[in-house]
Amino acid sequence: MSKLFVQTLRDFPQDADAMSHKLLVRAGYIKKIANGIYSYLPLMQRVLKKVEQITREELNKAGAQELLMPFVQPAELWQKSGRWGAYGKELLRMKDRHDVELCLGPTHEEVITYIADGILTSYRQLPVNLYQFQLKFRDEIRPRFGLLRGREFIMKDGYSFHTSQKSLEEEYENMAKAYKRIFERCGLDTKMVQSDSGAIGGKVSHEFMVLTKTQTGEDDVFYCQNCDYSANSNHAVSILDDEITTTAFNKEEEIHTPNVKTIKDLAEFLNVKENNILKSVMYIVDSKPVMVMIRGDKEVEETKLLNVTGGLEIRKATDDEVLEYTGMEPGYMSYSGLENKIKIIFDKSAKGMKNFIIGANKPEYHIKGVNFKGDINFVDVSLVKEGELCPVCNKPLFVTRGIEVGNIFQLGTKYSEPMKAYYTDENGQNKPYIMGCYGIGITRTAASAIEKHHDEFGIIWPLAIAPYHCVVVPVNIQDELQKEVALKIYNELQNKGVEVVLDDREDRAGVKFKDADLIGFPFRITAGKTVQDGLIEFKTRQTGEVVTMTPDEAVNKVVEEVNKLKG
Numbered sequence: 001m002s003k004l005f006v007q008t009l010r011d012f013p014q015d016a017d018a019m020s021h022k023l024l025v026r027a028g029y030i031k032k033i034a035n036g037i038y039s040y041l042p043l044m045q046r047v048l049k050k051v052e053q054i055t056r057e058e059l060n061k062a063g064a065q066e067l068l069m070p071f072v073q074p075a076e077l078w079q080k081s082g083r084w085g086a087y088g089k090e091l092l093r094m095k096d097r098h099d100v101e102l103c104l105g106p107t108h109e110e111v112i113t114y115i116a117d118g119i120l121t122s123y124r125q126l127p128v129n130l131y132q133f134q135l136k137f138r139d140e141i142r143p144r145f146g147l148l149r150g151r152e153f154i155m156k157d158g159y160s161f162h163t164s165q166k167s168l169e170e171e172y173e174n175m176a177k178a179y180k181r182i183f184e185r186c187g188l189d190t191k192m193v194q195s196d197s198g199a200i201g202g203k204v205s206h207e208f209m210v211l212t213k214t215q216t217g218e219d220d221v222f223y224c225q226n227c228d229y230s231a232n233s234n235h236a237v238s239i240l241d242d243e244i245t246t247t248a249f250n251k252e253e254e255i256h257t258p259n260v261k262t263i264k265d266l267a268e269f270l271n272v273k274e275n276n277i278l279k280s281v282m283y284i285v286d287s288k289p290v291m292v293m294i295r296g297d298k299e300v301e302e303t304k305l306l307n308v309t310g311g312l313e314i315r316k317a318t319d320d321e322v323l324e325y326t327g328m329e330p331g332y333m334s335y336s337g338l339e340n341k342i343k344i345i346f347d348k349s350a351k352g353m354k355n356f357i358i359g360a361n362k363p364e365y366h367i368k369g370v371n372f373k374g375d376i377n378f379v380d381v382s383l384v385k386e387g388e389l390c391p392v393c394n395k396p397l398f399v400t401r402g403i404e405v406g407n408i409f410q411l412g413t414k415y416s417e418p419m420k421a422y423y424t425d426e427n428g429q430n431k432p433y434i435m436g437c438y439g440i441g442i443t444r445t446a447a448s449a450i451e452k453h454h455d456e457f458g459i460i461w462p463l464a465i466a467p468y469h470c471v472v473v474p475v476n477i478q479d480e481l482q483k484e485v486a487l488k489i490y491n492e493l494q495n496k497g498v499e500v501v502l503d504d505r506e507d508r509a510g511v512k513f514k515d516a517d518l519i520g521f522p523f524r525i526t527a528g529k530t531v532q533d534g535l536i537e538f539k540t541r542q543t544g545e546v547v548t549m550t551p552d553e554a555v556n557k558v559v560e561e562v563n564k565l566k567g
């Protein structure tokens, strides 16, 4: 301990919100270098190497092979795949001295497709699954929560190549199983949920979520308790079964609605339910206005809207923008008359609405008793709400928060097709690879383990990913017998393959105990006064339980627990 490169702090850092961030800084695991960019200090590096090793073992067992691709990538490959223009501002672009455009890899589909092309030339060589551990850089708009959302972070990313959708699906299942096992070994219970495929692409994808009650779980997960349906809110769908017609308004009629600006005000004013009102919400997608018509009680899901519009960036329009594009103050606007001017999207929650209420496109007026005219294309851009019904079995859905630690995708030919990465099939024909892709956030997984396992005293590492298994603390290092017993235990543990630290510092016992709890050593062996009677104190961090035993018993106990990890 006197030599370990670690400095624990008395207080939590001011600028941290997430518990894992606070603890990693205070316990001396990481140091911030710039916004969203961290150094992983020796304790952290040991944790990350363990998460990596568990991942490596499980992937190798599942038949995947490790390689290493460059962090810096040429724009040329991204131009070929079409993502140079489509990736948005998270892609950090730069030029070298020869004016060649490059980027810092946020993900590696282009590079791996380029590698495979020319090596995997025949159907006989497929399927293949390749993976790496590599830095990623994403210029996140809001890096936060320490390692949970950094700009630079470590990812395990893997890619598989197939000759058929069936073969891809088999590998997808194979990876899903390996992922479950990897996270379990890291001490994390995960839920596999359907998700949006985002910038990576493909039609089918699933995320592995660590469920939390706190805000650090940045995703909402909707799930059914009756069947296994579960999905990220950006992908979840539901069945709406509430009453949506008002027979009261069966004639189209303009109504004066002064000072009625919100849906809630309007519902109260007219004495109707919010779901009788067709709400207009304006967004700006890649600097163009898009108006969404959605049932009054529902909210827009922005990722769904981006997918439907094919945009990259989205935000709500300001009042001024609404005025500029519609000539109307928000609150009284409607799509009617704007059809040829701006893009209008009808959410599927509005389908089936009859005799509804809508803005009159005239200040202080609404129209009641309105019905859709002509053919309208309804699409799903709304956010599910808890209590709406499961699309599979019709039972109510529940919601919880989750941290996405892994994500698997069926890419299909999204990269191989534009990049012309082909193999020859049985008939000598050129075909694009059918691909899958599989990611795990190594740094995020380690931080998630802390989110799940800590108490007011510090980190409670699952044994498998703790930086060290055990700390041996002589209460008073000046006491010859205590020192001798502690040193003997330390040496024995080391000889038996246990990763152990000896707290040989001059400090008071209280200080050493505090540090041991904060850093989160799974086991603490304390050599105090009782060494005169041949006994030491054994503390299990997880349970807080302290028992007295002989040094031999303590050594055996730790060795036994550590050996279980290997089995």
Ligand code: ATP
Binding pocket: 107, 138, 140, 147, 148, 149, 150, 151, 152, 153, 155, 198, 200, 404, 405, 406, 407, 439, 440, 441, 442, 443, 444, 445
């Ligand atoms: P998010 O939705 O959280 O931004 P993502 O879906 O964009 O993540 P993927 O492209 O699926 O991320 O990347 C695979 C994995 O890499 C994620 O499941 C996550 O564990 C990790 N990861 C992604 N972005 C970050 C980040 N900014 N910091 C740390 N880990 C990250």
Ligand code: MG
Binding pocket: 207, 404, 406, 407
């Ligand atoms: Mg993802």
